[in-house]
Amino acid sequence: xxxxxxxxxxxxxxxxxxxxxxxxxxxxxxxxxxxxxxxxxxxxxxxxxxxxxxxxxxxxxxxxxxxxxxxxxxxxxxxxxxxxxxxxxxxxxxxxxxxxxxxxxxxxxxxxxxxxxxxxxxxxxxxxxxxxxxxxxxxxxxxxxxxxxxxxxxxxxxxxxxxxxxxxxxxxxxxxxxxxxxxxxxxxxxxxxxxxxxxxxxxxxxxxxxxxxxxxxxxxxxxxxxxxxxxxxxxxxxxxxxxxxxxxxxxxxxxxxxxxxxxxxxxxxxxxxxxxxxxxxxxxxxxxxxxxxxxxxxxxxxxxxxxxxxxxxxxxxxxxxxxxxxxxxxxxxxxxxxxxxxxxxxxxxxxxxxxxxxxxxxxxxxxxxxxxxxxxxxxxxxxxxxxxxxxxxxxxxxxxxxxxxxxxxxxxxxxxxxxxxxxxxxxxxxxxxxxxxxxxx
Amino acid sequence: xxxxxxxxxxxxxxxxxxxxxxxxxxxxxxxxxxxxxxxxxxxxxxxxxxxxxxxxxxxxxxxxxxxxxxxxxxxxxxxxxxxxxxxxxxxxxxxxxxxxxxxxxxxxxxxxxxxxxxxxxxxxxxxxxxxxxxxxxxxxxxxxxxxxxxxxxxxxxxxxxxxxxxxxxxxxxxxxxxxxxxxxxxxxxxxxxxxxxxxxxxxxxxxxxxxxxxxxxxxxxxxxxxxxxxxxxxxxxxxxxxxxxxxxxxxxxxxxxxxxxxxxxxxxxxxxxxxxxxxxxxxxxxxxxxxxxxxxxxx
Numbered sequence: 001x002x003x004x005x006x007x008x009x010x011x012x013x014x015x016x017x018x019x020x021x022x023x024x025x026x027x028x029x030x031x032x033x034x035x036x037x038x039x040x041x042x043x044x045x046x047x048x049x050x051x052x053x054x055x056x057x058x059x060x061x062x063x064x065x066x067x068x069x070x071x072x073x074x075x076x077x078x079x080x081x082x083x084x085x086x087x088x089x090x091x092x093x094x095x096x097x098x099x100x101x102x103x104x105x106x107x108x109x110x111x112x113x114x115x116x117x118x119x120x121x122x123x124x125x126x127x128x129x130x131x132x133x134x135x136x137x138x139x140x141x142x143x144x145x146x147x148x149x150x151x152x153x154x155x156x157x158x159x160x161x162x163x164x165x166x167x168x169x170x171x172x173x174x175x176x177x178x179x180x181x182x183x184x185x186x187x188x189x190x191x192x193x194x195x196x197x198x199x200x201x202x203x204x205x206x207x208x209x210x211x212x213x214x215x216x217x218x219x220x221x222x223x224x225x226x227x228x229x230x231x232x233x234x235x236x237x238x239x240x241x242x243x244x245x246x247x248x249x250x251x252x253x254x255x256x257x258x259x260x261x262x263x264x265x266x267x268x269x270x271x272x273x274x275x276x277x278x279x280x281x282x283x284x285x286x287x288x289x290x291x292x293x294x295x296x297x298x299x300x301x302x303x304x305x306x307x308x309x310x311x312x313x314x315x316x317x318x319x320x321x322x323x324x325x326x327x328x329x330x331x332x333x334x335x336x337x338x339x340x341x342x343x344x345x346x347x348x349x350x351x352x353x354x355x356x357x358x359x360x361x362x363x364x365x366x367x368x369x370x371x372x373x374x375x376x377x378x379x380x381x382x383x384x385x386x387x388x389x390x391x392x393x394x395x396x397x398x399x400x401x402x403x404x405x406x407x408x409x410x411x412x413x414x415x416x417x418x419x420x421x422x423x424x425x426x427x428x429x430x431x432x433x434x435x436x437x438x439x440x441x
Numbered sequence: 442x443x444x445x446x447x448x449x450x451x452x453x454x455x456x457x458x459x460x461x462x463x464x465x466x467x468x469x470x471x472x473x474x475x476x477x478x479x480x481x482x483x484x485x486x487x488x489x490x491x492x493x494x495x496x497x498x499x500x501x502x503x504x505x506x507x508x509x510x511x512x513x514x515x516x517x518x519x520x521x522x523x524x525x526x527x528x529x530x531x532x533x534x535x536x537x538x539x540x541x542x543x544x545x546x547x548x549x550x551x552x553x554x555x556x557x558x559x560x561x562x563x564x565x566x567x568x569x570x571x572x573x574x575x576x577x578x579x580x581x582x583x584x585x586x587x588x589x590x591x592x593x594x595x596x597x598x599x600x601x602x603x604x605x606x607x608x609x610x611x612x613x614x615x616x617x618x619x620x621x622x623x624x625x626x627x628x629x630x631x632x633x634x635x636x637x638x639x640x641x642x643x644x645x646x647x648x649x650x651x652x653x654x655x656x657x658x659x660x661x662x663x664x665x666x667x668x669x670x671x672x673x674x675x676x677x678x679x680x681x682x683x684x685x686x687x688x689x690x691x692x693x694x695x696x697x698x699x700x701x702x703x704x705x706x707x708x709x710x711x712x713x714x715x716x717x718x719x720x721x722x723x724x725x726x727x728x729x730x731x732x733x734x735x736x737x738x739x740x
Contacts, residue, residue, distance in 0.1 A: 014527070
């Protein structure tokens with residue numbers, strides 16, 4: 001076997017066999033799926049027990065409209081002994097709703113006192129009920145004033161009752177003439193997921209390359225190594241091996257998350273009911289319109305093959321680009337303190353890319369997203385946001401070409417600097433010296 | 442000549458590391474590469490092992506220019522050396538052996554041979570970080586010679602070894618030389634140079650200041666100092682032929698050191714003394730390599 005193969009084999013197996021790697025690789029999917037399922041699961045079980053709310057309605061207008069539900073029981077009480085009720089708060093009473101005046105005249109004449117944080121759904125139920133009632137009141141007044149046509153009033157009432165909530169379905173028309181239903185929300189979530197993934201992997205595995213280079217330099221093994229192989233092979237072997245470790249972890253995660261999600265959804269009986277229960281419980285009425293089946297069909301419209309291919313392509317490009325820079329840092333310094341100083345600009349660059357990706361979600365075709373998806377240092381991260389939204393092929397091609405061109409150039413320079421840097425001990429080099437190393441024969 | 446460098450020059454930024462360095466290393470000998478710290482020894486070794494390239498000049502092996510594949514025929518133990526701390530001794534040695542071009546089977550066989558020779562078989566599954574520095578040095582020595590190279594380069598091989606183990610390594614080096622290997626030894630330990638080296642090159646301030654056979658060099662630096670032991674209480678021979686350097690009484694003997702004048706003939710000198718005293722021993726004192734080193738560097 002040639003030296004490059006041997007280096008890759010050692011660097012790869014020594015990392016994959018590590019207990020911390022195995023543990024993290026196996027536990028992360030559980031954590032991830034857990035984070036997705038536990039809130040859903042909790043929302044299905046927490047609805048036991050009925051919370052009592054005492055209603056003190058001095059006007060007597062609103063109390064009859066407050067309908068008790070399976071979670072909340074409204075109880076009309078007199079205002080005689082408010083203090084008496086306050087002592088019961090937190091015990092048999094959950095909250096006290098006080099209405100002190102006509103809300104159509106004084107909208108502030110209502111308050112809810114409770115011993116704990118008021119749940120979102122309770123608040124929205126009360127608000128909605130009272131708002132509707134106040135609307136009715138105002139319409140009644142208008143009708144009573146006699147200035148308006150009674151027929152028109154009736155029509156207005158009908159319109160209000162029927163509701164006018166609009167849910168926008170977004171369609172995507174492709175050149176071939178297919179029209180498919182897309183969801184900006186779904187595309188954003190998918191884009192964000194991949195952006196975070198690629199950012200995390202570049203950060204974690206890039207600095208792993210740096211650590212490995214530093215360790216070899218510090219333990220003084222590097223000269224033993226390069227006396228039997230070209231330094232560049234040692235560097236390339238390390239980068240390839242660590243990249244493969246990253247891809248291995250990713251693959252295991254992808255498979256495990258997929259399996260766990262399937263298992264999880266069948267275990268929880270993830271049906272439309274549960275989804276709706278969760279979404280309404282969270283008071284997210286907007287999301288309630290996208291039912292589970294809808295999400296599924298929208299997930300299907302996303303071109304997963306394209307995303308997967310580009311994810312790998314950008315992962316490799318971005319990883320090698322940053323790993324080369326990290327390797328230069330690792331080769332240039334020989335103690336932890338000096339690392340921070342050299343790391344800073346790279347970390348800032350990566351963070352900038354991450355935030356650019358983050359904000360690109362809101363406007364995937366805006367100038368920030370557009371330009372950052374071509375700049376090689378940001379493109380692996382930002383482009384992953386844009387791809388689920390669908391972008392012209394030439395843009396993808398240009399972006400990848402720029403990225404790979406840069407990474408070839410940077411890793412060529414990195415290899416030259418690395419070769420010199422790993423044998424330099426003692427004083428911390430200046431940036432000028434490091435650049436000069438690239439010119440050594 | 443097994444290894445030759447011709448007019449090798451290497452410049453690092455403002456610092457000239459090697460200036461027209463030419464050395465010749467005969468086959469089957471131990472060659473000492475000497476010089477003060479920072480003289481350029483390590484740079485020269487790195488050029489021979491192709492870790493860095495010279496700006497000028499060339500390296501020849503067996504009379505032909507050195508090529509990339511020749512590095513497999515070199516065993517190099519750098520001064521700055523270490524091992525992967527988390528690896529097991531056996532795995533580590535196997536890895537280094539295979540990097541040097543051995544197949545898995547050959548590597549294992551050779552490794553067993555060396556582990557037995559050094560009596561360290563029971564370390565095979567220990568982690569490197571559990572070993573003492575001396576133990577690690579042994580593993581490193583093995584990984585340097587495991588692929589049976591014709592050229593061996595040791596940079597400060599004795600640092601970190603106790604006298605017993607240093608002796609084992611010295612004997613291994615001589616054994617390798619007797620097998621026909623060529624050994625380059627870079628060290629500050631001048632006693633070991635006298636004990637091991639056939640030839641040396643002394644590099645100072647990037648240049649070769651001394652090159653040749655150890656005996657010849659010591660001869661060249663001799664101060665015409667003679668040491669003799671006589672049976673007497675005092676030595677009071679007056680002569681223009683020499684000056685007395687020291688006299689020391691040892692039981693019934695007297696040890697005397699004299700420096701003779703260049704023109705004086707050795708046998709005339711002995712005769713002169715013999716006429717008056719009873720000589721027990723008489724020998725010329727050659728300078729130690731330590732003295733040669735200091736003298737040459739001072740010049």
